[in-house]
Structure formats: C-alpha cells, structure tokens
Amino acid sequence: MLNGLQAVLYRDINIFMRKAKKQIIASSISPLLYLIAFGWGFGSHVQVGDIAYTSFLIPGLITMASLNQSFGINGEINISRFYFHTFDEYLIAPVSTYEIVLGEVIYGMMRGFLGAFIVFMYALIFNVKINFSLLFIIAIVLHTFMFSSLGVALAMFVRDHASQQSLNTFVITPMIFLCGTFFPIEKLPVIFKAIIHLLPLTYSTSLIRSTLTGTHLYYWHFLMLIVFCAVFFTLAIYSLKKVEV
C-alpha cells in the first residue's frame, strides 16, 4: 500500500535523521534572533490590543518558522533534481504522481512541526503564556500542508539555483513581513490590506495566533486555508506530471 509514499518518506526521513542535530541547531537560530530583537529589544513595553507584544509575536514566529521549514523542502527537491538527479528515480518508477507529492508534503509538514516545536520551547523558556488546543493543531496542520504543497509545486517550475533564490526574495520574505507575523495588519492602509488578504499566510497567521492567544477566531479563515491547500496540492500534482528532466 502506498509504496511510492513510503519510499519518499523512507529517503527523506533517513537523510534528515543523519543531519538532524545540525538542522535543529540551524533552525533554532533565526526565531531566537527575532525574539531578542523584536520581543526583548522593543517589544517589552508594547501592547497589541489586550496582550503583551511577546505573546503576540510568539504565534507569528511559530507561523514563520513552520512556513520556512515546510516551504524549505522546495530547496531540497531542487538539489535532488538538478545536482544529484536522485529525483529522476521517482519519475521513472511505477508509482503515481500523487504518492510522490503526498510523500514530500508529509515530510514538509514534519519539518514544519519541528519548526513550530522549537518556538514552543522558546515560549516555555521565556515564560510566554500560550494556550495549546485542538483548533491550533488543525490550523498548523493546514498551514504546513499548504506551504509544503506550494514548495513542491514551485520546485517543479524552478529551473536552477538562482530562480530558487528569487522565490524567497519575491514570495516568501514579503509574505513573512506583511501577513501579520510581526504586527497587526489592521493598521495598514486599505490598499495594502486588500493585497494581504489575497495571500495565504494572512489566514494561517490569523488562525494560529487566535487559537494560541484566545483572541477572536474567524472560522471562515479555516475555509480559506482548505481552499489554498486544495489549489496548491492540485498545482503540485499537475506540475509534477508535466515535469521533464
């Protein structure tokens, strides 16, 4: 059953475990820097609505860290496509496309959960109060599924390392800074708000923050995430079907 999916996960997890220590340490650095700069640096006297800025920031960092990890499989797929050609093994194997995509997406989700877990540890260390709930789990599952699927889809369009870089410059970094990770988007001009509401990260940030801090939860944002998940997953399958060496 689902041998293709097993094969993808067997490879990805084995390789990840070999480098786990290095990967975990490397992934721990950037959330910590953000916490120091924004949380301690200027956030200690700032309030967002009723909550302290650090409590506002932690869910944003959870969203960012898990996004970076989940979408990061995009880079791994590129290396295996263009440098080591190991991805060709999947293209010639008698397995259906969706198993390959699903395998990579599940791996991306695992990395995403790891990213979230690291920030949780910081929240514990810095004694920032957050609520852990079932709705949060649903939100983070959808969030990591969505960005892993986007990672797989875009990995098939990218032709080399340079275009890989520009994906981060033009898509990921702007989203991280604009979609409510570090500040509430309510304060932005209307035109910006309109653009921001087209971006998927806005909805995952909103859900992850509301479920963790107990602020008002917009249930329709779940629906938006499900739609984005479906679109990106379909796009990933479509682009993998089209891909040639």
Place this chain on the structure above:
Amino acid sequence: MQANIAVDVKDIVKTYGTKVAVDGLTFSFYEGQFVGLLGPNGAGKTTTINMLTGLMKPTSGSVLYFSRDFLKNSIEAKSYIGVVPQANNLDRDLTAYENLYQHGLLYKIPKKTVKTKISKLLDFAGLVEYRDKLVKTFSGGTKRRLVIIRALLHEPKILFLDEPTVGLDPQIRRDIWDFIIKINQSHKTTILMTTHYIEEAERLCERVMIINNGKLIADGSPDDLKSTVGAYVLEIYTMERIEELFFDDRQSAVDTLKRCTKPCKVREATLEDVFLKITGRRIDA
C-alpha cells in the same frame, strides 16, 4: 521459435523550440537482445533513452513494450524496465543498502523478499563489504556497480544503460563490461545501451544502431556494419592527415602496404570507420 518483440519504437521525435534533438527514430528489437545506440555526444542518445523511460515525453511518435503502449500504460510498463542513467544518481547520504531498499519500495517488491534480493545482488556485484557504508565514500566504479544493481533489483525485462562507463578508468571500465555481459547472460535481460565509445559498442553489443543528429544512419551487427566499409584498413600517414584505404581481406591490404612509400600500417576496420564513411566526420570529433 521467434522471440517476442520487446521494444517497438515508431517515429519518435523530440523538439525543443526549433531545435530537433531526435528526428524520427524507428526501431524494434527482440527479447534478450543486447543492442547498442552509438553516436557522438549530442546525437540524441540520452534524449532517446529519456523518452523511452518516462523522463521526457516525445513530441510525437509511439513507444511499445511487448506490444503495449508505454505512454498509455506507463505505470505498468515502468515496472518491467530498469534504467541506469548517465549520472550516478544515488543518495549520497544513504548507505548502499538504504539506496537499494528505497528502490525496492518504489517498485513494490514485497518486504519479505527484498532483503534476500538485495543480499544476492550485492554479492553478484562484489559489493557485500559496502552494504552499510554511506554512498558518498564510494569510488566511481563502486557507485556505478551500485547504480547498475539497483536497476536490476526489480528484475526488469528490459534494461537501459546510458553511457555505462563514461568517466571511468580503463581498468574499471573493463570490469564493468564483464559485469554487464554477465547480466545479459545470466538474467537473459534485454539491454539497450547508449555509448560513444567504439570499443564498448563492438565488444558488448550483438546489434549496433548508429545515430547522428537525431537520425538513425546505420543498423546491424558490428561485423555486418564493418563489412559495408571493408574489413581491413590501410592507414597512410601523409603530411596533412591520415589517409585510409579499405580492403575486404587482409592479404590485399598487406599487398598494397608493401608498395607504399610513405609510413603506413594495416589494422582491422572499426565502427568508427563506418561512422566516418557515412557522415564524413569522426565520432569523438
């Protein structure tokens, strides 16, 4: 009894924009045959293999394996073809065993039998001591053997070898040749191998198809192909170039040699001469 037609390729074309990489190839061959696709770099050999194995889609034309359309039944067909690509596309951070085990998963080999199959193949390739070592520590020849046995793990009926010895030392190349011959004989595997090494095609293949600029220009057994130019060659070294005269038998070549005033020598004809005669240039040029 006539053997089954294993591979039947009809008029496949691959174009990139205005560039035609493969220009209407048509060929077929029988189960158990060892066929070579010989041609210079850029002739369209790898593109052909890529189209036959699902890495690229042909712009037009059809590929049939055992009379079944490959593109329409690709998942089924892929389970009985094996591919050894030009690059050693192994996972460097996995061990030899893990690379093979992953392949076993991809090809739905039952978990009960996969372990014994892997052990047998590691033994067959002389790689038992490398079983649990990471691939990134392997030499080129060792990696090559591992890529080849990986392609054999699911016992393919048809094996594609894309430039199997490119970049290897002459000694290792000979080892790999012996290994490939062993596969063809012991597993009765049908093999299509691309190469631009004349000697490789002559030594391994019972039938050689020569391609140039994406077109098939000659097809036959190495001996038949060579007999179209003459079995023996008299090379005459002039100031500007090496002049070549072709003879059907050794004696007439030697007789001409005796009357020759310039430095010269007699040698057997090779597939290179066949290529040169048809295209006017050398394979490695």
